[in-house]
Amino acid sequence: MTVTTVEDFFSWSARQNSAGSSVRSPFDIGRALGYSPAVISSWKRLPSDHAAPARLCRLVDIVETAGVSGSVVATPEMIAESLADIRVEDFFAWCADFDFKDSEGNFANKEIGAAFNLSQQTIRNWQKQDQSSRLPIWVGYVLFLFDLHADLSDSGTWVFPKSEPPSVRDIMDWRHRAGLSSYEDVGSVFSITRQAVYNWYSRGRFPKWLGLACAGHDAVFRSNSDEVPTGWNSSLNSRRNGDTK
Known part of the structure; x- marks a missing residue:
């Protein structure tokens, strides 16, 4: 079927x-x-x-x-x-289903960016892409994390897992849990080059979205419970519908 x-x-x-x-x-x-x-x-x-x-x-x-x-x-x-095959149209359909819209019915790019730890410009850039364009695979892991743990607050607004920018120790611990021994291994999980991963380590700074993506990877491969995967900030991000401040 x-x-x-x-x-x-x-x-x-x-x-x-x-x-x-x-x-x-x-x-x-x-x-x-x-x-x-x-x-x-x-x-x-x-x-x-x-x-x-x-x-x-x-x-x-x-x-x-x-x-x-x-x-x-x-x-x-x-x-x-x-x-592995999340398209631009899939992403924004997901955003629409979770009411990431402003009072005029437009996508609330600031709220979307805040939820995914991305800039508003990144969200705008995605909107300009062809609807059938593939998004990075890490986006799929974050969507899975949000789908698995999304809940409604007492006021009826959606709440999602939230992660602070990861530290070197956070990523090292995640790599150990995931059995990823090399930069190539990390890059292969998120379809990112070895050089990009090396640059993260050499600078001691990681993309803000990486914590959510790693937590999503944990949720797929390690979590058998209703809890947000351990090792990440599991506080919830509450939004008011239509609030783009």
């Missing part, structure tokens, strides 16, 4: 139970695929023909192709594969 809308997802999740899955609800199935209960609940409030997230559509295809849909087993490798 191909999933393209939120209604398709709920139909697909119901089919998993009829196939004898031990997973009993869309929330359990969503969690198995990397989505928090709050995110699944938000889909229930959308029109039935609302487009499902591109990552979800790809992951369901991968799971179905692997022939393990009855048990809804999405291995870390399957999840990583689904994150």
